[in-house]
Amino acid sequence: MILGSDLSILQPSKFVTEYFRINGDVADVNLKDYIEDQSGFPVNAIENDGNLQNSTGRCTIKGIKGEAYQAEYFLSRNSKNTFFCTFVIEENRDNEINELSLPYDFIELSNLMVFIKDHKLRYLYASSSYCDFIGKKVEEIVGKTDFDILQKNAADICYSSDIQTLNSDKYIQTVEHLGNKVFVADKFKVELPNGKTGIGAVVINNELQKEERIKHDRLIRFLKKTNEYARIGYWEYNEDTNSLFWSDTVREIHEVDSSYIPEYKTAIAFYKEGAGREALEKALKNTAQSGKPFDLQIKLVTAKNNELWVRIFGFSETDKDGSVVLYGTFQDINKETVLRENLQKTKNLIKNISDQIPGVIFEYFYDGDRTLKFLFLSDGVKKLTGFGADELLADFKKAFKSIHPDDLIKIQKSLYKAHHSQSALTDEFRVFHPEKGIRWMRFYARTDVKRHLNTWYGVVLDVTDEVYLREQDKLMALVSAKTNNIIIVTDEQRKIEWVNESFTRITGYKLAEVKGLSPGSLLQGEETNPNRVQEIRESLDKEHKFSGEILNYSKKGEKYWVHLVIQAVFDDDGKVVKYFSIQTDITEKKKQENALRKSEEKYRLITEHSSDGILIIDKGGINFASPGYERMTGYTQDELSRWEPQKIIDNIHPDDQVNLKDIIEQTLVNKNTSLRFIIRKRKKDGWFVSLENQAQIIYNSDGSIQKAYVNVRDVTNRLEAERKIRFQAHLLNQVGQAVIATSVDGNILYINEHAEALYGWTFAEIVGINILDTEPAGSKDLYQSLAAKVLKGETFTVEMQAQTKKGDKIPVSATLSPIWGDKNNVIGIISVSYDITEKIESQKQIKKLTKGIEQSPATIVITDTSARIEYVNPKFEEVTGYSFEEVKGKNPRLIKSGNLDAQIYNDLWNTITQGKDWRGEFQNKSKDGRIFWETATISPIKDESGNISNYIAVKEDITEKKEYEQYIAYLSKIQSVLTNIAKKFINLGVDQINDALKESLEIIGSLINVERIYLVNYDYNNNEAYIFLEWLESKNVVNEDNLNKVPLHMVSKWNDDFLKDGVIIFDELNSDKKKKDILNLIQTDRQSFHILLPITHEKVIYGFIGFDTFDTQRIFRDEEIDLMQLFARLLSNLKIKAIAEKELMESESKLRQTLDVVNEQNKKLLEFTSILSHNIRSHAANIKGIADIMNETDDPVELKNIHSLLQVASGELIETLSHLNQTMNIQRKRNPKKEPIELKKFVQKTLYSIRDQITSSNTDVIINIPENQVINYNKGYLESIILNLSTNAVRYRHPGRNPKLEIWSEIDGDQSILHFKDNGLGLDLDEYGYRLFGMYQVFHENPESRGLGLFIVKNQVEAMGGEIKVKSKPGEGSLFSVYL
Amino acid sequence: MKVWIVDDNAVFRTLVKMQISKIEKNITVEEFEHGKSAMGAVLKYDSDNQPDIILLDINMPVMNGWEFISAYDKLDVNFDRTWIYIVTSSIDPKDFERARDSEYVHDFLVKPIEIDNLKKIFTKVNSSRT
Incomplete structure (x- = not known):
């Protein structure tokens, strides 16, 4: 509040x-x-x-x-x-209202909903239609704010648009809600009489539905053009960035073109150096510092060197960044001044017109109590009272002071009475004129129709002369009654005998002076009509009574008229003895007649030059009608003169006949000689004309009317003109609406300037024409039917086609309302219309846009600058699952998926708040949680001033596209992974397989996001399955032993499944029983999800590959399972390849055996040479070194050390030589002697020779050789082989368990194989395999190791044409298989 | 100065220790029987206990000289301070070439090492340290 x-x-x-x-x-x-x-x-x-x-x-x-x-x-x-x-x-607000009251008559007449609020948003004025609309009485509204009269929420809405209007130079269109009522109000600033700025509003009562209105309002903001009502521009200056913004209007005022970019310096240069420029700079500085607004009016020199006055309002604001932004309005007040001058000129013109009226036109306000104030006075008041209009407008009391004290109370009573009876007022009073003394005034006043406010208007006429005449008339009557006329008595000689007092009083002669004189010679003068004198004489001579009038002269030579009756007085003889004359002074009467005659002449002169008409009426009817009157009515004098009295009365408007009758009766009672009245008369063409009649009445002596001189003036136009004046300042003009007033018959009585502009007619052209003649053919019926209803008192607003003078058809919105007459009857129609071409165009465009937006396959979201959703289209609702109602007012972040980097949103806001478009992609989430992708273009929408008013986002659902892209990317990744992996396995040596597999597992593992992959091999030899390769995502540690050494009969349980489906998926714990068993095997101590895929070839399962995830429910996509299967197939292929290679090698080996042997021998020879030289050299070098150092020292202790060192060195040398000898033997014997050997016995016998080692190491030896097996072999070699392999098993036993050596034989066709399997330390074949059988290779830190055993064994086996193979696993043991 | 001798032959190690003690008392010598035990010490490297010189034999059990160097390579630690000398009785030109090509091997010495050669090596290393 x-x-x-x-x-x-x-x-x-x-x-x-x-x-x-x-x-x-x-x-x-x-x-x-x-x-x-x-x-x-x-x-x-x-x-x-x-x-x-x-x-x-x-x-x-x-x-x-x-x-x-x-x-x-x-x-x-x-x-x-x-x-x-x-x-x-x-404080009493009456004064304020008074000043505002004048322009609002037409609003009331037009039934427009209009209100005006003051600078504190209190209602100063509310039209009755508006009051009706909100259901309050005018007195409940005026002086109150919306918060006092409306619901809180409605008031809030009104308040915010009010504030917006006050802070804006624009014409604001708002949608306001009053409870369940919705209306559209056009609000604009108005300058109040107190100089402050208030709000005016025209409420447009159109028939748009609520939703349509809201849509309209929403879209109109984007489409609406700059307001045309004020040439007010907007500027903004940011000190920090030194950037100055001018709206187009500011540019126009400066007369620069629209591309002109202002800067502070150039802008300031538009003001002449000196006080003005300094004032502006000071004001800017001050406002920036203090935050107080400024309001400057200074002179500007435009780019085209025109000087004009501008008014600059400035405000300051500190924006988010802390920099001070100055902004404000810029107004060309020169234009305003010109307009004001034009208005004044027009007013003056009207004053001039009214000055021609013999009197004063006035308008005053009277509240029935003590407040009385002139609102308008024509300049004639100066002549009448000696006071200027300005003086009296300023101080009404001056007018009262000039009124005769005797009349003042009477006048006040009359005013009061008239106010309370709301009847027309006429009265007379005396005023004191400073020069002319006391003057009689008569005034007529009345209020306007349907007026809420106490405004009266009328005319004051100077009737001094008339009153004097009347007063003298009265005096004469008095005299006449009292003295009974002039009485003269003469003798027979017609000489004066006696005169009465009246004679003396009138003529100035006393009886003594005139006795004996002839009255004729005494009283008659040069102007006395001699014929009349002769007439009297002849009459008297014939002894006739004479009655007549004659002009006489007084003693002072003054003329006077008398009515004279002379009669002879006869004696008894019939002889004339005396003459008796009674004379009535008729001077005043004569004077009056002369005056009338003179004024009649004057009027006739005037009639030739003015539009006034003169009518002279006597008993016979219309005696005379001037040409002016003929023009007014269309009747000629001839026609008029033939009219019967009844015809004259019939010519008067029926409503006025009764009034006129009253006036005439009143006049007769009071014997008024002058009266004024306005009546409507029917013209010859049938239309009424308003005539102001100023009548002078001549009475007969019997009190009947002899003659009436009537000055007639056509005031139809004048009355309208007066209204038009009021309209100049009228709100309707301000809002640019065309007003046309018609009579009940449709004849146009009045149009305002906007109507002239809109329809192309001038007031003068159109007045009197029937409005139907101006309507286009298609609208005539509509208009007629509406008019018929309006005449019954209803008000309508329609959109219809209108036609201009040129015949162009334009769409208008017209509000037709009745004009109410004094008797609450409809006396006309007022139509308030405005051009809605633009509105219709914009509506069409809106319709198009709306349709486009609503049917758009794209999602459209419109937000305000705070990112609150104002609109979403149906596609949005479809895509997100949210309805418009749900998201309205909310931030679009509602649908954020939350998966995107915050930086994206920051970029977005940084971009669009700078006024630029942003393009990008969003990942969003629908109401039901569906994640979707959208491309979005977000653009700021700028209003007329270039400020961002809204943001619009146009988005397209690209989820499918995005998913497809991701899918493609994934597939291509899979492809490249597969390619990579496949590459690894092509031309892969057997020894590289493990490395390649390891890498592949890692690649696949991270690709498909599992935590563990393992390869399980089936070992059919040992009937067990074991993990031979495993990849773990580093952070996860699992029980690695869960699948180690699983008996094959257990594993085989799922072989059927493998062979049938190719894949077993354990995606939940509640699998069937069979699966449960498997789960028991593969389950680690953490809950996990597994996929197992077989590695098969020709229905033989070689193992399987497993993929595990832990703790997270992982649903594998089809393509991921495909990938796993591909990988499994790859592994299968690898297996096949290995098998094939093996087969190939076997078949080739026979062909290439000879060559191989040769090569092998060569290789061995080379190796031998190299080793020989190295080992021998090594020992030799030691010995030489020892010898050298021996020479260097004399210390006996040291010498002793050196000596023992020498012993060691030489011992080593001898040992080496012995080994070499052994080896040389094998190498030398290419074809050693073979003999049949009972294998089992031979093995047992050989082991017996090392029984001490076996028993002391507690080795458990199991021999499994058929009793009867006999082989053909070299005994020495076989012994060496058995000894070496057995002692190795003992020597490299595992420290943590009892050593165990299994020796068994296998017969594969004609090939005998002897296996040595231990549970010792084992060897990493990947690492050492390639040199396992090399010379002097030692792999365990055992002091007995020499690195020759396996070298010798291999050589011996190969010398016999066989081969030796090894399988080993570090920490588990080794299996040597000798192909005998 | 710190010297490592990596050689499976105890006689050779003792011999070299004797020679070093003849040159300078202030040299610490550590012995390793093969590459793997030396590798164990390498893994405990820090700035204080890095050797200045490693005398590395090629033919050793468990982990030979070349295996030691390739393991060394994989460690990806800065070993600039340490100069590795291959000390071998091998006259295999392949070994020589390999030593020459290896970025870690500072020089290739053939057993037995002359005491003067050792002196030169120490002088060289010392001068490079200052």
């Missing part, structure tokens, strides 16, 4: 209410001082000021002049001792 606290506004002004606030300390509060100090408001005293304990109350504040202001205060305590008090000072 309390909107402002600007203390500076608190001036003892005439305005309704002022607010101010004071802060202070309760302890030393002195309200009077406070108010004076802080507000500058002169305070004389404050009554009941001590009563600030209450939170609210009333008090009276007395101003310095003793005037009292009622004030209401609202007190709130900030703390114990400080308070904060808001005062609302009230």
